[in-house]
Amino acid sequence: MTPSPAWTRKDLIAIEDLSREELDIIFATAESFKSTLGRSVKKLPSLRGVTVVNLFMEPSTRTRLAFEIAATRLSADVISVMGDASSLVKGETLRDTALNIQALSADMIIMRHSAAGAAKYLSEITDMPVINAGDGAHAHPTQALLDAYTLREKFGPDLTGKHVTILGDILFSRVARSNIWCLKKLGAHVTLAGPSTLVPREFENLGVRVCHDLKQALADADAVMLLRIQHERQTSTHFPSLGEYTSMFGLNKRRAAWLKPNAIIMHPGPINRGVELDSDLADSSRSVILDQVTNGIAVRMAVLYLCASTKSLSTAQ
């Protein structure tokens, strides 16, 4: 594969900065990589000799694993560092951690961090490509890209005019923010739904619809994207209880009947089964949740490959 000359970014920090053309390059690259996932020998030589550090300052299973697998499939050497096992817990600054990783001759950093803006900060203090694997409530660009990729698989490459409802804890969700930008750039209509404390009206300034009536929010949706209720992040002030949330906004069979017949159900995981989504729906034919997980590999391979290419790390050049 030859990287597109239109891709010039060293880092992937947020969707907001990306052009439509750049999104299409990612999707096209991901498509090529996805076609290799079913091979018996899955490894490609693209990042041979490249050392990727997975710096996860916040707990994560699927995103970290997906990045590890993606980098491994590209033949990179991958080292994962967990926040609670790093020198950051000893008081080392993120700047020093990054400079040390650079001094150890690593080539790329994938970082998850609890502070919004941390990935952008990291990208400014290191020459290595930085891939944002989630920074606070700000952005989770590869999740939005894999969500869009999955939607394109289901509805075709043109998402213009499609309606996507994002339901749940929008205020604290980096997934929602990245999806808002991504879906809007692709021409889809976005509705944000959930309790008023988690879905403030000010989101309308971003060009989306805000709806607190679940029936209305689901009625014209081609896809409903559920978000986990991050009860560990919120103070007790944002909603009374998980039980109350489920009874008012949880997606169950009765409410799923409000959806159009061909509408799909998405979730970035991990699912709180029985809270925001009932198990029978999560496992139903409408659910594309596991497709999202698989597509996450291809999309992350694409992102790693493209950013590495900009820094001339890829052996494919």
Next chain:
Amino acid sequence: MSEILCITGGRVIDPANHRDETGDLYARDGKIVSSLTEAERDAATVFDATGLVVCPGFVDLHTHLREPGDSHKETIASGTRAAAAGGYTSIVCMPNTKPPADNAGTIQFIKERIERDAVVNVFPTGCLTVGREGKKLAPTGSLKEAGIVAVTDGGHCVQNNEIMRRALEYAAMFGLVVLDHCEDAAMTDKCAMHEGEWSLRLGLRGMSRSAEDIMVTRDVILSAHSGARIHIQQLSSAYSVDVIRRAKERGVPVTAEVTPQHLALTDEALKNYDTHCKTVPPLRAESDRQTLIEALCDGTIDCIATAHAPHTEMEKDREFDYAPFGMNGLETALSICLQTLVETGRCDLSTLIACLTHKPAAVIGLPKGTLSEGADADITVFDPGAEWTVTPEALQSLSHNSPWLGQTLRGKVTATFVNGRNVLGR
């Protein structure tokens, strides 16, 4: 022989005396005088202010000098040099030192350092409550005897309304103004910036204006009921401006300040997670900024204060959530105010100088901010058109946490006289 100063040919602006004319200004033995004898003229130190503005030395009601306890950020020596560089001849320092200035011993220490190191006048404040914890009244009487000019918990707002009420009443007995940073702490817990479109975009927890508005309203109510004087620090919200305006119409003894940064910047300044713009109360929306400018120009807001809050580069150079709140202000205030208020035509130079001089002095009853005959010869001379670049080397403060770092500003102080002596660059 007396020490005699003769500042010649400048545009002398003294708003307290409605003076705005090109002429000379004289001082003898540290006091303003209206004329000199020929012999005195011959013996005078002459400062040629042709083409420059000559005005009373600026007065800042809100400076953090960080000493004792955080002298890596600022000291009384460096902070007062920064004040002089900004044209300030009198500054009121906040009590959130380590240890907090909640006892006469700490005030005594601060006063000794002022005596030893300060190049401008420094007036200390004392804590309103012990340890700035908002639980128990600090010994206000003893603090006054030790030399404080006002009481405040400096950056902490007393959350308990009963304690605030008693603190106001008690301070009033000693003729002290209470300075309050209005913020409902429960509403701003873990928040990093103004709540609005930018906080949504950036994924940062936002501080609602309501957190400020509620406490401003609370303070107005308590002031109205007790008759005690209260001064609201760093007003940032348009609704709070309205509360102050109505309170003043009813005769409530409340005053308010605004900072240059809240006049010049909005929450959009944080779009690249610039920790130099992380401040509390936060930089708010454009509509708030416009209201603050109008309120300053029409007198609803009494004065400009810098809220000079030095932090080291290391403290600001990190993830946004973890960086401390606050920015430097003493050395950029004049330039920012000139550019924001005067160059845009929002107010004239005399109005701006009033907001930097006799109006803040009047808030806490300092005999400063005027060129009246007999007043202390605290004088600022500046060139409103001179350009300068904000670099670490150009700043006197030990800290360089300014949103304007690297930018070229207009308006430069040429001389700062305290008691008739030029202290700029000392």
